[in-house]
Amino acid sequence: MSRHPASALLGLLGLTLLSACDVTFTPDMNPPDTGTTPVPTTPTTLADRTVPLAQAASATLNVPFSGTWSAVSIPAWLRLSQQAGSGNVAFTVTADRSLVTPLAADQQTLSAPLTLSWSSGTGSAARSGTVTWTVTAAQYSVTGRVTAPAQAQGNDIGTAAPPARTDTAPEARGVIVRYRATPDTLGIQGTPDTRQAQQTQQAQWQTVTRQVARTLSSAGLTGQAIRPLSSRSVAVQVSDVPAALAALRADPSVESVTPDVILRAQATAAPVTPTDQYAPLQWAYPLTGYGAVWRDMESGTYSKAVTVAVIDTGVRFDHPDLKGQLWQPGEGAMDLITSTGNGDGDGPDTDPTDPAVPGRSTGSHGTHVTGIIAARWGLNDASCAACSLTGVVGATRTANVKVLPVRVIDATGNATESDVALAIRYAAGLPVSVNGVMTRTPHAAQVINLSLGGATSAANAQEMCDAVQDATAAGSLVVAAAGNGYGTLPYYPAACPGAVAVASVTLSGGSAPVRSTFSNAYPQVQLAAPGGADPYTQGTFNGAALNGKPMPDMILSTSWDYQKNEPNYELEVGTSQASPQVAALAALLLSKGVTSDAAGTLARLNATATDLGAAGRDDQFGYGLINAAAALNAPAVSSGHGLRLQDARGRTYQPALDTLGRFQAWLGDGIYRAVAGEDLNGNGIYGETGERRDERSFTLSDTQPGVDLGDMQAR
Structure with a gap:
């Protein structure tokens, strides 16, 4: 389900303090020293002060006061047991440090102002005002060291260029000839005379050498x-390998002859980077990890035909x-679409083109979803003066994958x-x-994508869920958007038994992504994929620039400008954009033959997903x-x-490593x-499936404020 634009089936004084919190009263809060026992008084005004929590999780405060008070500004990471009252200002303040811990996790002490409004007295003695109590809290610490293969610097050390890649047959510099067993070439078995055996072997070598030369x-x-x-057998270098192969294969005494091909050191392959204009x-x-996948595609093994059905708004077939x-x-x-009261319905037919209707300007949701899966690579047909000639790329690249558009969402x-x-x-x-x-498609889909859904009940969704079960029984894998409801309510059909509910993640600036704030979290969520950042937060961790400004962390794909009636490309965000990425990967597994059915896929x-948040399956990811x-x-x-x-709530942190990995x-x-x-x-995500890793779990609290993980071996 897209978050933008909308789419689919909608779609914190006194002496009673904890030991870790020592509050210093301002001078006007204490009576002058007259040498006599002071008479207790109740202040009628409040003053600014600092409230240090140190490493305590909370502190109970009780400040003498005569009047009324209320907390008018409370930092998001602090919770007060009482926010207003009369008489003494008394409440417990509890800190949730994680809410304001920065990505770099490099802030040792947190500090924020708590603003209180107060009033006291009546008539000419009436007073009022505001005070700022600055709450500080010490953070907890984790230390360690990442150990990896030794590294060094030196001016006399060069960097080798990567080997040239070729998709042609390996080069050969000669041939290897193997002769048939003959009396002249048979070894002597069981002889005790080592010298005689050596002489015999020497004679055999001479025989095969003379024979190949002749x-x-x-x-x-x-x-x-x-x-x-x-x-x-004998190896011989020749300038004309094909001619030598032909001549030697014609010799009846030759059992086999093969090219003596050149083998090369196997360095890490370079990832494939698309050259299409908007691919960056x-x-x-x-x-x-698609840089590696697209390199793998050059082997030509993604050859099995796979159809992915995109059940959506339809598509623009004319998008180049x-x-x-x-x-x-x-x-x-x-x-x-059976309804005709939406301005564009003309009843079911075989043309699922996403149409133009009065008032519609831009955005074809189904076209956007389809492009994520299957947008072409390389040059496109020219379609308008300002249109990109190359545009974007889709996940499936050259794999034998096609999309079946099925329109159910109206304009x-x-x-x-x-x-x-x-x-x-x-x-x-x-x-x-x-x-x-009675109709059936000639191209049944092995994978079905549903970037739509709604917060309906399980009872109301029964027909959709029955359909999911039927499709699963027929061999299809049904993938659906988990929903953009900012909560924990299941969305259907994603929550249907048998469907694969897909949550959305976005970039964090660190070495692991985080859940998109809009992405619904509930028990049926099975997988997560990039769907982008909440459009109201405008994260820009991707590092790209669009029209001279940082590009928001949104998903770019094919779309349509209905005002100009021409193709375009659009940034959208939502679980609608996450779902087709799962569908595309499922199709590639089938096309390569890594898996052969929906259950195995x-x-x-x-099994290969990168575990985020709490260890094991969780409702968020x-x-x-x-x-x-x-x-x-x-x-690789x-x-x-x-x-x-990462913490158990899915937040990610990226502490700096020094030159020794500490x-x-x-x-x-x-x-x-960790x-x-x-x-x-x-x-940029370390220690995923298939990558060597060292994982440690640890807990930080006021009773355990420091942990040392020691050496972690990342090799």
């Missing part, structure tokens, strides 16, 4: 550096970045549960009734962030080492996971 000479070829390898803005693919990527009208594409962003249920069955290849005619996705490189056994494209640090992080109370590991897929 054969090559008769073909007008000259053998160089002829070297016996055994009693029956598509940060989600590197985050999930989608040409050749879609099943067309007449090939199974279908519009199943106002709405869909009915009945249409969605029908579409799920249709996409799975089951027969459905369309305009009174889901198991592989879960499910089994974790999809890891395309690990899932597809893609080659980097060899960095580092640390990622770190010290200042954190709030909580349960944490992972030191390598990064083989170039996504």
Whole structure:
């Protein structure tokens, strides 16, 4: 479900202090020293002061006062047991340090102002005002060291250029010939005379050497550096390898002859970086390891045909970045909207084009979702004067994957549960009734994407859930957006049994992503994928610039400008953008043959996901962030080492490592996971599935304010 624009099936004095909190009273709060016992008085005004919590989690405060008071400004990380009253200012203040711990975890002491409003007296003695009590709190500490392979600097050390990559047959400098067993070349078995055996072996070497030289000479070829390898085989360098192969294969005494190919040292492969104009803005693919996957695709093994159904608003078939990527009208594409009261419904038909309607200006949700999966690489057909000739890229690149568009969301962003249920069955290849005619698609989808949903009840969603079960039984994997409700309410159809509910994550600036604030968290969430940052927070950790300004952490894909009636590209954010990334990876697993059915594909996705937040499956991330490189056994494209640090609530921190790998992080109370590991897929997340790692769990609190993790071996 997209968060922007909208879419889918909507879609904190006194003497009673804890020992860690020592408050110093201002001079006007104490009577002068007259040498007599002071008479207790109750102040009628309040004064500014500092309230140090030190390492305590909370403190109980009781300040003498005569009047009324209220807390008018409370820092977000502080909680007061009472926010207003009359008489003494008395309450307990509790700190949640984690809420304001910075990403770098380098702030040893937290400090924030608590503002109180007060009034006292009556008539001419009436007074009022505000005071600021500055609350400070010491952070807790974790230290350790990440150890990795030794590193050094030196002016006489060079960096070798990466080896040239070639997709042609390996180069050969000669041939290897193996002769048939003959009386002249048989070894002597069981002889006690070692000298005799050596003489015999020498004779055999001479025999095969002379034989290969004669054969090559008769073909007008000259053998160089002829070297016996055994009693029956010999290597020889020749300038014309094909001619030597032909001549030697014609010799009946030759058992086999093969090129003596050149082997090379195997360094880490370079990731594939798309050259399409807007590809540098598509940060989600590197985050999930696609640089390695796209390199792996060059092997040509992603050849099995896979269809991904996108049940959505329909699509713009005329978007040049989608040409050749879609099943067309007449090939199974279908519009199943039965309602005609939305301004664009003309009943079910075979053309699921996302239409223009009065008042509509920009944004085709289904086109955006489709582009995430399958946008073309390289040059597109020219479509308008200002249009990019290359645009964006999709996850599936050259894999044998096509999208089946099925339209159920109208131009106002709405869909009915009945249409969605029908579409799920249709996409799975089951027969459905369309305009009174039994119809089924000729291209049943192995993967179905539903970037839609709503906060309906399980009872109301029963028909959709039944359809999900039918599609699953037919062999389809049903992937759905978990919802953008900022809460814990299950959204359907994602929460249906059998569906794969996908949550959204976004960049944190550290070595692990965090949950997008809008992304719903509930028990049915199985996986997470990049869906972007809340548009109201405008995170810009991706490092890219768009039109001279930092680009927000949103997902860029294909779309349509209905005002100009031409293709464009659009930034959107939501679980709608996370879901198709899971669908695309599922399709690639099937296309490469890593998995062969829906159950195996889901198991592989879960097993290779990067566990985020609390250890194990949780409601925020499910089994974790999809890891395309690990899932597809893609080659290593980097060899960095580092640390990622997260708390049980999914927040991430990135303490600095010094030149010896040591770190010290200042954190709030909580349960944490520290992972030191390598990064083989170039996504900056250390110690994922398939990468060597050292993981430690630890707890920080006022009773355990410091932890030393010691050496963590990231190798």
